[in-house]
Amino acid sequence: MKLTPFLLLCALVGCNRTPQLQPLPPQRVSVSAVRPDSIGSFVAMNHPRAELYFVSDVSKSLEGNVWRWAGKKPTLRFRVPSTEHLSFTADLTVPELTFRDTGAVTIAFVVNGHALDTVRYETPGEKHFEKAVPAEWLRTDAENIVSAEIDKLWTSKANGVTYGFILIRAGFID
Amino acid sequence: MLKALLILSSALFTAATAWALGALLLRRLRVRLFREEERYFALLTGFALLSSVMFALASVHAVYNVVVLAVGIAAIATAWRLKLHRSEAAAPLAALPAFWNRLFWIVYVVFAFLYVVHAMAPELSPDGSSYHLGLVYRYQRERGFVVLPGNMYASLTQGIELLFLFAFVLGRHSAAALVHCAFLLTLPLAILSYARRNGFPRAGVGAALFVFASPVVGIDGISAYNDVAVASILFACFYLLQVWDTERNNSLFVPIGLLAGFGFAAKYTAFLAIPYALGFIAWKLRSKPKELWRAVAVISVCALVMVLPWLAKNALIVGNPFAPFLNGVFPNAYQDVAYERIYAKSMGFYQGLKSYAAIPLEVTVRGETLAGFLGPLFLLAPMALAALRWSAGRRLLFAALFFGSPFAANVGTRFLIPALPFLALAMAMTLERIPGLLPTLILLHAITCWPSITRKYCDRWAWRLNSVPIKAALRIQSEDAFLTKEWPAYRVARMVDGKVPRGERVFSFSPVAEAYTSREIISGSYSTPNRALMETVWTPAVPGLRPGWGQRFQFSSRPLRGIRLVQSATDASDNWSINELYVLNGDTEVQRKPSWHVTANPNWFEAGLAVDNNPTTRWSSRRTLEPGMYFQLSFDTPVTADSVLLRCVNDQNHAELRLEGQTLDGRWEVLSEKPQQFELGPPLEMRRMAIGELLARNIRYLLVADFDVGTDEYFKNADLWGLKLIGEEFGTRLYEIKTFQK
Numbered sequence: 015m016k017l018t019p020f021l022l023l024c025a026l027v028g029c030n031r032t033p034q035l036q037p038l039p040p041q042r043v044s045v046s047a048v049r050p051d052s053i054g055s056f057v058a059m060n061h062p063r064a065e066l067y068f069v070s071d072v073s074k075s076l077e078g079n080v081w082r083w084a085g086k087k088p089t090l091r092f093r094v095p096s097t098e099h100l101s102f103t104a105d106l107t108v109p110e111l112t113f114r115d116t117g118a119v120t121i122a123f124v125v126n127g128h129a130l131d132t133v134r135y136e137t138p139g140e141k142h143f144e145k146a147v148p149a150e151w152l153r154t155d156a157e158n159i160v161s162a163e164i165d166k167l168w169t170s171k172a173n174g175v176t177y178g179f180i181l182i183r184a185g186f187i188d
Numbered sequence: 189m190l191k192a193l194l195i196l197s198s199a200l201f202t203a204a205t206a207w208a209l210g211a212l213l214l215r216r217l218r219v220r221l222f223r224e225e226e227r228y229f230a231l232l233t234g235f236a237l238l239s240s241v242m243f244a245l246a247s248v249h250a251v252y253n254v255v256v257l258a259v260g261i262a263a264i265a266t267a268w269r270l271k272l273h274r275s276e277a278a279a280p281l282a283a284l285p286a287f288w289n290r291l292f293w294i295v296y297v298v299f300a301f302l303y304v305v306h307a308m309a310p311e312l313s314p315d316g317s318s319y320h321l322g323l324v325y326r327y328q329r330e331r332g333f334v335v336l337p338g339n340m341y342a343s344l345t346q347g348i349e350l351l352f353l354f355a356f357v358l359g360r361h362s363a364a365a366l367v368h369c370a371f372l373l374t375l376p377l378a379i380l381s382y383a384r385r386n387g388f389p390r391a392g393v394g395a396a397l398f399v400f401a402s403p404v405v406g407i408d409g410i411s412a413y414n415d416v417a418v419a420s421i422l423f424a425c426f427y428l429l430q431v432w433d434t435e436r437n438n439s440l441f442v443p444i445g446l447l448a449g450f451g452f453a454a455k456y457t458a459f460l461a462i463p464y465a466l467g468f469i470a471w472k473l474r475s476k477p478k479e480l481w482r483a484v485a486v487i488s489v490c491a492l493v494m495v496l497p498w499l500a501k502n503a504l505i506v507g508n509p510f511a512p513f514l515n516g517v518f519p520n521a522y523q524d525v526a527y528e529r530i531y532a533k534s535m536g537f538y539q540g541l542k543s544y545a546a547i548p549l550e551v552t553v554r555g556e557t558l559a560g561f562l563g564p565l566f567l568l569a570p571m572a573l574a575a576l577r578w579s580a581g582r583r584l585l586f587a588a589l590f591f592g593s594p595f596a597a598n599v600g601t602r603f604l605i606p607a608l609p610f611l612a613l614a615m616a617m618t619l620e621r622i623p624g625l626l627p628t629l630i631l632l633h634a635i636t637c638w639p640s641i642t643r644k645y646c647d648r649w650a651w652r653l654n655s656v657p658i659k660a661a662l663r664i665q666s667e668d669a670f671l672t673k674e675w676p677a678y679r680v681a682r683m684v685d686g687k688v689p690r691g692e693r694v695f696s697f698s699p700v701a702e703a704y705t706s707r708e709i710i711s712g713s714y715s716t717p718n719r720a721l722m723e724t725v726w727t728p729a730v731p732g733l734r735p736g737w738g739q740r741f742q743f744s745s746r747p748l749r750g751i752r753l754v755q756s757a758t759d760a761s762d763n764w765s766i767n768e769l770y771v772l773n774g775d776t777e778v779q780r781k782p783s784w785h786v787t788a789n790p791n792w793f794e795a796g797l798a799v800d801n802n803p804t805t806r807w808s809s810r811r812t813l814e815p816g817m818y819f820q821l822s823f824d825t826p827v828t829a830d831s832v833l834l835r836c837v838n839d840q841n842h843a844e845l846r847l848e849g850q851t852l853d854g855r856w857e858v859l860s861e862k863p864q865q866f867e868l869g870p871p872l873e874m875r876r877m878a879i880g881e882l883l884a885r886n887i888r889y890l891l892v893a894d895f896d897v898g899t900d901e902y903f904k905n906a907d908l909w910g911l912k913l914i915g916e917e918f919g920t921r922l923y924e925i926k927t928f929q930k
Contacts (some may be wrong), residue, residue, distance in 0.1 A: 033787045033788060033789040033790075033792035034787060034792055035785040035786070035787045035820075035822060036785060036786060036787065036792070036795065036796060037782060037783070037784070037785055037786075038780055038781075038782055038784050038785070038786060038796060038799050038800075039796035039797075039799070039800045040800070040884075041780065041800060041801040042800055042801045042802040042877060042880065043801070044801045044802060044803065044871070044873075044877060054869075055869075055872055056868075056869030056870065057869065058866060058867030058868070058869055060866040060867055061738070061866050061867065061868070061869075062740060062864060062866060094872070095872060095873075096872075096873075099908055100872075183867060183869060185869055186872070187869075187870055187872070188872050188873060188874075188875070188908070
């Protein structure tokens with residue numbers, strides 16, 4: 015049977031139409047490999063393994079699938095693969111509800127015992143904190159402990175429990 | 189001056205070669221035409237033949253100066269020996285009335301002078317200097333075609349660019365532009381001779397000058413573009429069909445078929461010449477089926493001679509004969525449906541266009557938004573409808589509508605150029621009925637289209653001719669001095685040539701004037717792999733692209749031969765994508781093996797990007813959500829797992845995923861109907877990972893314009909990216925990538 019140019023053309027282009035299995039590509043060297051069994055450099059409060067990061071003063075109860083209550087001095091632990099060019103970041107909320115009673119609050123951020131910054135929040139609402147961390151404060155061979163201590167707590171009239179602020183996510187970024 | 193002479197002679201040599209080839213063909217076919225027609229059709233069919241010759245030479249990498257000269261000299265010498273330059277045998281067309289003859293030549297010569305000067309001046313058109321001549325320059329360096337699947341423009345038909353190549357190897361950029369100018373200079377002569385042959389010479393003068401003086405026709409025709417060439421080819425095809433209808437000389441089917449096919453070879457949108465020619469013949473021979481089939485066969489074969497090489501080239505290189513279009517029909521690794529849709533949408537309604545109602549004024553007077561204007565005279569275009577009274581008018585209006593139909597897909601003014609000769613003839617046929625009106629309008633049109641006048645009414649940044657650059661044309665002002673002053677893109681291209689060593693590759697987010705650099709430019713928007721690479725480099729710089737979103741499918745631990753994610757939603761805006769996919773057992777990732785396999789539907793070509801251990805790269809469906817899309821990982825030996833984790837960008841909220849697993853007996857069963865969704869946070873060292881993808885492709889230079897995404901990030905955090913600024917020109921920065929990481 016003669017193979018006309020058109021049929022040849024169809025044959026040439028037709029081979030790509032069905033999805034083909036292909037071998038895995040070369041694997042890149044990534045410092046962000048998933049290790050669900052251990053802690054990493056960043057945690058969002060809705061992460062299924064978020065509690066692995068908590069040292070103290072962070073509620074075990076996830077609210078609205080996004081945030082958790084923090085107490086007086088929420089403390090978290092992180093591991094970093096390298097110490098250069100890292101910043102510590104946290105997204106938190108000073109609730110309207112607590113702010114009405116406490117007024118302006120101050121939060122002191124401490125990394126491995128070093129005072130990173132102290133920020134005074136004069137208004138309620140969502141706050142973003144981000145500051146570069148000197149490389150020599152951090153270590154790659156052990157956990158890095160970060161705390162964010164609030165100066166005023168709020169006590170719920172309903173249940174008498176004290177609350178600091180709302181924590182959404184925190185960790186190191188580069 | 190010597191350089192100017194070389195440029196001019198190179199272009200003339202190209203045209204003479206084409207004419208000789210065409211004249212030889214017409215002599216062989218014993219086609220009887222009027223003297224003026226003979227020259228024109230010899231040139232046009234010769235251009236088609238020369239383009240095919242160049243295709244063959246480029247295919248075997250034989251595009252050397254000496255070969256080009258030999259081809260030209262052989263063709264011209266043969267034609268000369270056969271005395272084809274003497275047209276005594278052919279009768280001239282009936283003479284024009286003296287007044288109309290003078291009017292035509294005065295206006296023609298003035299504008300022809302303007303155009304030749306501009307075409308001889310260094311090339312600085314946006315598309316001409318980026319891809320039309322960029323590719324020509326590359327082919328010239330490599331002596332022929334280069335496999336460039338990552339450049340969508342290399343997949344377009346390049347019939348005219350191959351004519352540019354013939355001229356370019358001898359006289360470089362301006363010689364190529366002059367070849368396009370040859371189409372511009374001959375088109376009004378063809379319009380006029382068509383009108384003279386058909387008994388409306390005065391209308392012919394009007395139509396020829398309406399087209400010739402039109403600002404968008406002028407600037408397009410003097411640039412290394414192809415729209416005026418396309419208009420000429422379509423008009424020649426139309427004209428020859430009319431000649432055949434009168435003469436019934438079946439030898440004309442050969443040049444008709446060649447020209448119809450050459451239309452496609454020049455530009456995809458000009459494929460319309462083929463159905464037009466076949467339709468015309470079918471209508472005329474409807475009562476003679478035997479004759480009809482013979483005619484259809486000859487025309488089709490001749491057209492396919494021009495068409496098939498381009499289809500085959502694309503099929504072989506890209507896997508899609510119609511690349512970069514029809515990617516839904518011919519899925520391939522180099523272009524994707526999502527981008528094709530975006531591209532088509534952007535062409536169908538240009539940014540800045542307020543409404544379709546604004547188009548008439550934009551294309552006739554304003555000229556900025558739709559890149560060019562026809563001249564205010566064309567506001568009278570509706571008067572052409574009065575030509576419906578005559579059969580000649582109806583034919584012209586049908587052709588205008590038919591050949592102008594691509595304008596619906598691309599509303600750029602230059603997409604009206606192919607319809608313009610027909611429209612102008614129909615307009616002029618109507619206008620000449622009012623005594624004294626046509627010559628008045630010709631003069632008014634010529635005046636209002638002159639560069640110093642157009643600036644008084646058109647938009648400031650309308651695409652148009654501005655001045656008469658005689659010094660640059662004659663090279664009294666050097667090419668470098670002229671382009672440095674007039675064309676910022678040239679300065680960027682020269683910077684690249686000056687700073688980047690030979691043989692190195694440069695990744696650029698925006699197109700570069702590749703006609704002026706010999707370094708290989710990987711342009712971010714030109715193909716799917718390039719766009720994927722561009723998105724990768726953007727990922728650390730653009731918060732919305734960071735892969736900080738997790739989806740985890742949990743199921744009871746079991747051995748599996750493979751896993752498959754199936755998407756079941758429909759959505760017209762979201763694409764589905766995965767940056768990384770991890771298979772987990774307990775709290776440990778199952779280590780990937782090189783013997784595992786991956787695929788996806790659609791876009792299996794990029795499936796590996798989701799399992800390359802680089803969270804800045806991602807597999808994307810590159811289609812909006814449709815039920816049945818899947819992503820599959822197959823294991824060579826059974827893997828025990830209890831969850832699958834996806835790291836994604838949070839831009840696909842409408843996707844609905846379920847996880848299926850392949851059991852040991854080969855069956856697929858649902859493992860998890862729905863994932864748990866949460867925030868993973870941004871991975872560390874994204875910059876290093878992203879830039880590593882450039883290095884992995886042997887790209888060590890990055891070009892970032894001041895309007896590009898992330899321009900400040902690359903500049904401010906250059907050290908974090910491993911970038912070293914090595915040059916800056918007109919807001920475009922050139923970085924060398926210093927870090928090398930596997």
